[in-house]
Amino acid sequence: MNGQILLQGWTIIPTPQTMQHKAGIALLPMCGRINEARTVGDDRHILAAQLIDDIRAATGLEWDIATGDRWPGFITLTILDNPHAHPSGSYTLDVTPDGVTVAGVDFEGVRNGVQTLRQLIRQCGAALPLLHIEDRPAFETRGYYLDVTRGRVPTLDWLKHWADKLCLYKYNQLQLYVEHTFRFDGMSETWRGSSPLAPRDILDLDDYCAERGIELVPSVSTFGHLYMALRTRSLRDLGEFPETADEPFGFIDRMRHHTLNISDERAFTLSCRLIDDYLQLFRSDKFNICADETFDLGRGRSKTFAEEIGVAAMYVDYVTRLCRHLEAQGKQPMMWGDIALEHPEILERLPEAVTLLNWQYDPQVTDEKVRTVAQSGATQIVCPAVWCWNALLPRIDDAWNNITRMARYGTQYQAAGMLVTDWGDLGHVNDPRMAIPGMIIGAQESWNPGRIPDETDMLRRISRLEYHDASGELLDILARASHAACFQWNHLITWLELDDGRGGVNTGVLQTIPGLLPENERPDDVIRALQDGSRAPSLVESRRMLLRYLKHHISLGETADHLLQTSARRISAITATAGPRIAGNAAAFRVAIEGQRLLNRVGLQLASDVGVIDSLQSSAASQHDDTARLAEALEIWMEAYAAQWSTLSRDSELRRLQDTVWELTDYLRFQSV
Template sequence: MFLIPSPNQLDLKEGTLQLRRDTEIILDYQCDFDDLNAAILLQDEIQLQLGFKLVINKTFENHSDKITIRFNRKAGENESYKLTIGGNCIAIDAATSVGIFYGVQTLRQIIRQNGALLPNLKIEDKPYFINRGFYHDVTRGKVPTLKTLMELVDRASFYKINQLQLYIEHTFAFKGMSEIWMDKDPLTAEEILLLDQYCQKRHVELIPSLSTFGHLYEILRSKSFNELCELEDSQGGEYSFSNRMVSHTLDTTNAGSIKLVEKMLMQYIPLFTSNKFNIGCDETFDLGKGKSKAKVDKVGAGITYVEFLNKVIDIVTRKGKKVMFWGDVILHHPELLNIIDKNAICLNWDYSENVKEDGTKAIASTGREQYVCPGVWGWNQLVNKVDKGFENIKRMVSYGVKYGATGLLNTDWGDFGHINFLSSSIPGMAFGASLSWNPEGDKNFENVFKALSIIEYGDESLQLISLLNQLSKEQIVGWYELVNWKENCSEISHLKQDYSKLDDKKILAGYKLACKIETKFTTLSKDVRINAFDLQEFIVSARAIQLVDSFFLNLMKSEYCRDDLDTLFTPMDLAENLEVWFCDFAKIWRSRNKESELYRIREIISYTCSYLRSISSVAC
């Protein structure tokens, strides 16, 4: 039997208990409406898996001789629970509704694997990290619908995640800033309020996150606010996926910069019940390279950064919020850590699969509270690189344990238009949840892949996530390379790449494997009975890998006269296949997301297809 997260203590016993149509879910008289919500979740799960709907009741004592599922309020720690299956009773004992809720999530996983015939067992469980978060990008191209965000809350809380942050730069409908968001389908104040309310029902804290220093590309290239950019001549120009990642920092010497930040914060802070606020302040690449150069030359980049950071912190703390900020910049100036508000939480991120402990150790040496922040490796990818994300998460959790971090915030970024689907981030999200609850849990990746296949998808073959991992490793070329190629052609990218050095044999092998995995995904369609829509996203992504592989083989043949290459498709056929694929991709996108910036993905595909048609009749 698989469980995610692995419980602290699991004692499997002899015998089984069978759920029946007349089984009752009985709430202890001390239970409240939160516990009723958990009971309804369990009721829905049993109906989905077994086909019958149990009655929910509330009593002082249980005198029934029927099989019962009992929620009991008993002394214990806040999020801890005890789950016992045996005799004629399933009992979930906890001191709080949060503990009851987590006991229900574990029971749901057991039912998904065992059906009505449940093993007798005893579980005693509690979390290692008090703060177990997931960070989801809703800015870099893709804005989910409110329904999708609620689904994300459901799926995160299923694995006992208790914090969610949404990354916002320009995709909130700030008043007085419609020039920035009018073509982005932004989240609204009402949507945030409703999402916060929903999060509370699932015992998830919705923590606001807003860029307030760097990563303000869309704002700082606008007519209204370009004068606040560190660099000159930032207004307008051709949009660039690659440039937006490095050109976006506020001019700290302009008094209007902090006024803009305060204007945004005053609209955003009131929407959240959380007592925390993530002010961002990462990757201020341009600092000192333009308008603030004279100041930076005089006092240093570190002091200039910290002075502005502290101004933002002051605005937020005056509204009663505890500040979080990304730690990458200050780690270049560790001697300045102690002049930042000591109550501010440092979000220590490093996404390398070979990440070292140095950053975690440096922050810990100052006594400052920190979260360790790994990533699920989806940025710039058609499919998240599952194994690289898992390795990064495993290492960062271990450093968090070693150096006394108070939480984990597992990040999901969408650089270059957020082409990767939410579904391929779920394995990394679940693995981060597992190790933040129990760092001693199963770290064998293949075991976790099997567990996720059955628990998340009902795939009794246990193959699905392993196949996804295999697919993710075969992206020899992908979306990152395609975007850079397009932007290099129009000379708007800061990145340059020599495509003549690509390994055509590896690309061809990747294509063939993607074809095989697409077929296997399609075969598994009849077995995936939970979250089945994810499988369609996997299939569309596998097809994308095949087509991008073929494009680069055509590119190498055309640009470098490689007549020996097997291009798989003629340029004309490939153009048509890409266009048909995009229409399918767009349908999938719109199923879970607003229209948002889908048009930017379309522009890349249209440019690529135009190029293919231009070379279809040209010989070297």
């Protein structure tokens, strides 16, 4: 049946559990009506309005909305007669020549059925296929986790647009990752200059999400990942290493050094303040305290305390206090599970009420850690990733492999749900639209895991439904283009931030180099050089070492350029036929591909300059001209990138990204003199 659906040119994502496709067509009336029963619980008739908007966009026709038994509609939205016989979110959809009926067990069920109908209308217009669908989700919780703190703060309009898209694909939870980008009273030193979200933004978004069946769950860093706060004059003394607070800002340092000194009781006061202020803005009864990647715990100011009771005991005691604080206010605590899995004894001591968010991002992830949490008896939600961070182009293959595996393990070990994560490390250079394929894969796998046989089939479906691509080829082209990323954004950041700001080497950044490649791709000679502690390398030596480490990838840059150019041409031709509906996506694809072409050239240039690869030019004059043209092309590209940024995001840290590119172009011009 799935193959037939694609041949007919339409698809449904997530795929329904059962569907009977009958011969014939139901033609929507020219002047139609949607009857939405009040028992649905949709007081403002948002679901009916969604259908009307799609009917108008697909047919140009204007429909009416009514309720009650005296105002029949061709489309009826109602509650099932025996709702308690089915799990929450279940629905039936009947498309007949005489009308269309969506019946759900509850509001969420009706909402889910409406989204299926909307997808059909978007693809089939007024001529709908005759269907009977009985559908239910595999996971009760199907969430999305969006980073709004590490460089990019979305506009409220974009957040609402994203909530609409999550609704269309049947997600029912959204969390925003916040470190310093919220306007907490009395903490302006932390959020100044970050274009922070304000209480009114949360109230507005919370209402908007609730009306669309999405629970907006508060999430804020309360333990680790407090880099910006712990660099302030007011709060630096609460960090494990306050003496580093005045060191130059670093994208990589921000990911590594950010942990509270919890041996100081003022730390707990700060954590509780963040929790108490933030939770009042949400209707949700859940709260995510994060508490992940506390790398510095017990290594700085709290070292003596750690020697007394152990780092694991310190950690579990602190998060338990935070969880109890939430429970006393009637809230259900959530937290990331990485530290508990590093110290399994923590699992035995966590409060029963806490939900562990078990993030595992390896595309070849095994079931080990999901099984470990299941055996402990703790409630867990499995958390894969859309694989967009640190890069201009999305790694769709990695997203597919990671998400499908985690969905399978979540089902096997009876996880409470799935939370698909979307991170923005190193300045959030990745355009949010690049996460759409991974988000939709997550929607499929959290609803009906294992139903789609392979990645190719899935990408074809997404191309047709989301991007209006009749050929179904768009995402396959984009996925292949990502394989041509030879010198990536995180490689550039590493190269730049090896400089400690004083002409020396940032040894912390130097230590991150091995993590840039999978274990089976790491050149042994460079690894040995990195591990050689007999002599500290100079900055020039460290950068050359990085380029040697990446040599195999960098050297493919010239070949990869042809693939990127071809991809840009093919994607442009496909998106042109889809019309203005996906113009924003078309622009995002073009900017990302052109940016990657330039990064590949940068890698080749830097490696050539230090003799890691053969020289690219035959004369000093041509070298000067080519380097100058590359610098200018990067600056022109950054203008186009900034223009796209402003369509989705507040200013936030755009200037940091611009400064990064300008630092590179200044270096290129200086080298060419």
